Amino acid sequence: MKKSSLSDIAKCLNVSPALVSIVLNNRGDEKGISSATQMKVMEKAKELRYKPNMLARGLRLGNSKTIGLIVADISNIFYSKIAKSIEHIAASHGYNLIFCSSDEDPEKEIRLIEMLRERQVDGIIVSTSQHTTSIFNLLKKEKFPFVLIDRPLPRLTGHYVGVDNYAGAFQATEQLIENGHKRIAFLRITPAYLKNINDREAGFKAALRKHKIRLKSGMIREIGFNTIHEDVQRELDNLLQQPDPINAIFTSNNNVAVNCLEYLGSTHYKIPEDVAIISFDDIDLFRFYVPSVTAISQPVEKIGESAVRIILNAIQQPTNGSYEQIVLPTNLIVRQSCGKPRNGNMLSNNEINS
Amino acid sequence: MKKSSLSDIAKCLNVSPALVSIVLNNRGDEKGISSATQMKVMEKAKELRYKPNMLARGLRLGNSKTIGLIVADISNIFYSKIAKSIEHIAASHGYNLIFCSSDEDPEKEIRLIEMLRERQVDGIIVSTSQHTTSIFNLLKKEKFPFVLIDRPLPRLTGHYVGVDNYAGAFQATEQLIENGHKRIAFLRITPAYLKNINDREAGFKAALRKHKIRLKSGMIREIGFNTIHEDVQRELDNLLQQPDPINAIFTSNNNVAVNCLEYLGSTHYKIPEDVAIISFDDIDLFRFYVPSVTAISQPVEKIGESAVRIILNAIQQPTNGSYEQIVLPTNLIVRQSCGKPRNGNMLSNNEINS
DNA sequence: TTTTTCATTTAAAACGTTTAAGTTTAATAA
DNA sequence: TTATTAAACTTAAACGTTTTAAATGAAAAA
Numbered sequence: 001m002k003k004s005s006l007s008d009i010a011k012c013l014n015v016s017p018a019l020v021s022i023v024l025n026n027r028g029d030e031k032g033i034s035s036a037t038q039m040k041v042m043e044k045a046k047e048l049r050y051k052p053n054m055l056a057r058g059l060r061l062g063n064s065k066t067i068g069l070i071v072a073d074i075s076n077i078f079y080s081k082i083a084k085s086i087e088h089i090a091a092s093h094g095y096n097l098i099f100c101s102s103d104e105d106p107e108k109e110i111r112l113i114e115m116l117r118e119r120q121v122d123g124i125i126v127s128t129s130q131h132t133t134s135i136f137n138l139l140k141k142e143k144f145p146f147v148l149i150d151r152p153l154p155r156l157t158g159h160y161v162g163v164d165n166y167a168g169a170f171q172a173t174e175q176l177i178e179n180g181h182k183r184i185a186f187l188r189i190t191p192a193y194l195k196n197i198n199d200r201e202a203g204f205k206a207a208l209r210k211h212k213i214r215l216k217s218g219m220i221r222e223i224g225f226n227t228i229h230e231d232v233q234r235e236l237d238n239l240l241q242q243p244d245p246i247n248a249i250f251t252s253n254n255n256v257a258v259n260c261l262e263y264l265g266s267t268h269y270k271i272p273e274d275v276a277i278i279s280f281d282d283i284d285l286f287r288f289y290v291p292s293v294t295a296i297s298q299p300v301e302k303i304g305e306s307a308v309r310i311i312l313n314a315i316q317q318p319t320n321g322s323y324e325q326i327v328l329p330t331n332l333i334v335r336q337s338c339g340k341p342r343n344g345n346m347l348s349n350n351e352i353n354s
Numbered sequence: 355m356k357k358s359s360l361s362d363i364a365k366c367l368n369v370s371p372a373l374v375s376i377v378l379n380n381r382g383d384e385k386g387i388s389s390a391t392q393m394k395v396m397e398k399a400k401e402l403r404y405k406p407n408m409l410a411r412g413l414r415l416g417n418s419k420t421i422g423l424i425v426a427d428i429s430n431i432f433y434s435k436i437a438k439s440i441e442h443i444a445a446s447h448g449y450n451l452i453f454c455s456s457d458e459d460p461e462k463e464i465r466l467i468e469m470l471r472e473r474q475v476d477g478i479i480v481s482t483s484q485h486t487t488s489i490f491n492l493l494k495k496e497k498f499p500f501v502l503i504d505r506p507l508p509r510l511t512g513h514y515v516g517v518d519n520y521a522g523a524f525q526a527t528e529q530l531i532e533n534g535h536k537r538i539a540f541l542r543i544t545p546a547y548l549k550n551i552n553d554r555e556a557g558f559k560a561a562l563r564k565h566k567i568r569l570k571s572g573m574i575r576e577i578g579f580n581t582i583h584e585d586v587q588r589e590l591d592n593l594l595q596q597p598d599p600i601n602a603i604f605t606s607n608n609n610v611a612v613n614c615l616e617y618l619g620s621t622h623y624k625i626p627e628d629v630a631i632i633s634f635d636d637i638d639l640f641r642f643y644v645p646s647v648t649a650i651s652q653p654v655e656k657i658g659e660s661a662v663r664i665i666l667n668a669i670q671q672p673t674n675g676s677y678e679q680i681v682l683p684t685n686l687i688v689r690q691s692c693g694k695p696r697n698g699n700m701l702s703n704n705e706i707n708s
Numbered sequence: 709t710t711t712t713t714c715a716t717t718t719a720a721a722a723c724g725t726t727t728a729a730g731t732t733t734a735a736t737a738a
Numbered sequence: 739t740t741a742t743t744a745a746a747c748t749t750a751a752a753c754g755t756t757t758t759a760a761a762t763g764a765a766a767a768a
Contacts, residue, residue, distance in 0.1 A: 003496075005754055006755065007754075018720095019717060022717095022757090032717090051468065051472045053413070053474060053753085055412045055473075056723090056756090059723045059754080060756050061756070073438070074437055075437070080429045080431075084455060101441060118406055258638065258642070262641075285638060285642055287616075288616070288642070372725095373746090375724095386745055386746060388745080388746065407724050409724080409725090410724035410725040413725075414726050414752075414753050416753075
């Protein structure tokens with residue numbers, strides 16, 4: 001059984017393909033096609049198992065009803081949750097998703113964007129690894145819809161959805177300070193230009209300033225995206241064995257935190273007595289770890305929701321030059337890893353809005 | 355700057371679109387286009403930022419260089435890891451992925467398959483929620499390439515990649531038995547017809563039989579996919595408070611296990627002294643939990659790899675009527691939750707092939 | 709009877725590619 | 739010179755839709 005096309009149906013019924021197209025798009029009444037004919041067409045379509053060819057339709061209509069999604073790593077739960085929410089909402093609007101991993105590689109990301117454009121996606125949602133705005137300015141010039149998520153790009157005026165990284169980091173750091181920790185290290189992921197991470201660093205520094213804690217040099221360490229394990233081992237070794245060792249860690253994301261836990265678990269250091277720890281991004285593991293890990297959680301579903309809403313708007317409306325920049329609040333999830341927990345039950349999530 | 359097409363380039367240079375097409379597909383020499391002309395075309399293409407329209411090309415060529423991927427839940431780490439591996443390998447062959455979540459809903463899955471076909475994907479990789487083979491038999495009749503992953507379908511002769519669920523479950527159960535546990539409950543996820551889960555159940559039963567342990571009624575409990583939390587609470591309550599309470603749990607997947615840990619963490623039951631636990635699927639959390647959780651791990655990357663290899667083969671070769679069914683071995687990762695660990699270091703992964 | 713009107717339906721072009729078959733021009737062989 | 743061949747390029751159709759403008763035929767009005 002071969003695939004059947006509009007003209008197959010048309011031939012069977014001795015009508016024109018145009019008529020069949022009209023009927024199957026439910027514009028039969030509007031276009032004054034007799035209901036008898038409409039019936040015939042509908043039935044024949046079902047009989048022949050007709051399925052429209054979206055390539056042809058897309059070519060003709062100039063759209064593909066497809067959205068591109070680019071993230072650094074789809075197997076990171078943070079992104080896969082966003083992806084899930086985006087996929088669901090997009091699907092409910094008749095759009096499907098082509099997803100790609102940039103592997104944190106700016107050049108690959110550009111190739112992916114070009115590939116997606118060749119595939120005629122109607123818009124792109126991207127958690128970018130770029131350090132310049134040029135590819136996006138190019139897209140703007142071509143009036144091609146895109147939304148950045150998670151990671152803003154400093155000098156870019158364009159749609160964006162993310163969280164208040166500064167406030168979240170500020171709150172995280174204060175949480176450590178309020179529990180009596182002063183020698184706090186910030187372990188941040190590379191690349192160094194990522195604005196969201198820089199904002200977290202700024203929030204970290206601001207909290208120290210507010211509490212009159214001098215930021216000693218060497219308290220901010222870079223962890224390479226592809227060498228997290230070794231880097232965490234090395235930096236923590238160093239930070240914990242220096243003359244005036246740290247007593248708290250703030251990590252820029254869940255991956256770094258997990259590696260810290262792994263390191264600490266293999267040493268004699270006790271959490272939180274010897275070293276307290278708090279992480280950006282909340283993941284299941286943190287609830288279950290003993291002691292449970294305090295974290296800043298991000299509203300992943302809301303990020304996905306907003307991104308889809310914005311991109312669909314941008315696709316459907318002609319660009320009017322205005323851009324939405326949505327900054328969502330984070331939540332501090334207080335658990336045990338920063339000091340005496342505020343309440344006894346290790347599994348309760350004491351949420352405080354930032 | 356508008357998008358430019360082949361004919362735009364052609365017009366600029368006073369040549370035919372056909373020539374431009376030939377040159378840009380690197381068949382200029384083969385087709386005897388002078389190198390001067392080839393140069394001109396290449397340069398003009400670059401100058402006009404020409405990007406081929408894959409919809410048009412796909413329409414003409416009858417393919418889309420796209421593969422569909424359907425899983426129950428992309429935010430489940432098991433699937434997102436498979437997705438990652440599939441995406442990478444497919445991309446390296448010039449194929450991209452449209453992914454969709456079936457949410458464990460057979461009807462939705464069928465709609466997704468139809469959608470993917472309308473989009474003219476060249477093949478589909480699916481972890482199916484179907485309980486009949488009909489949709490796939492239909493695909494077979496239409497000679498449309500597909501590969502099942504993770505979940506086989508009993509009566510379907512078609513490509514499949516998964517693990518030896520029977521052997522894995524057998525080994526898991528033996529692990530409990532060898533540590534002295536005899537009153538073992540199997541918590542399995544619904545729907546009841548899933549072959550992979552049934553195979554795990556069969557492996558479970560076989561191990562009991564081998565060790566002459568009678569399977570008491572009520573030792574196998576169903577956990578609803580959408581009501582995992584409540585169901586686990588209820589069933590464990592019941593299993594642990596009955597006259598002859600269980601002293602070990604074997605869970606059919608990571609989600610159920612996590613919920614068991616959550617339940618046990620909120621009670622006075624100690625792992626593994628009061629209740630031992632072992633899970634199918636290995637996730638990060640299990641390494642970090644205290645005590646660390648013994649699990650059966652699946653070779654997710656290899657599953658992805660094989661699936662892509664098979665689907666690309668099926669796409670490129672005309673169907674020759676033969677099918678690949680790949681059953682990969684699982685690994686038993688011995689940790690602490692089944693009894694005295696075989697070695698002292700909680701973080702070491704003592705892997706034993708099944 | 710002829711014209712007008714209306715209800716249906718159709719023809720043809722277009723979207724951007726690719727490719728089989730053909731044409732032109734120039735060079736070579738007879 | 740004329741026929742042959744080779745090199746370089748073009749034509750036209752096709753993929754499956756959608757849409758605009760036009761055509762058809764029948765009934766109603768003149």
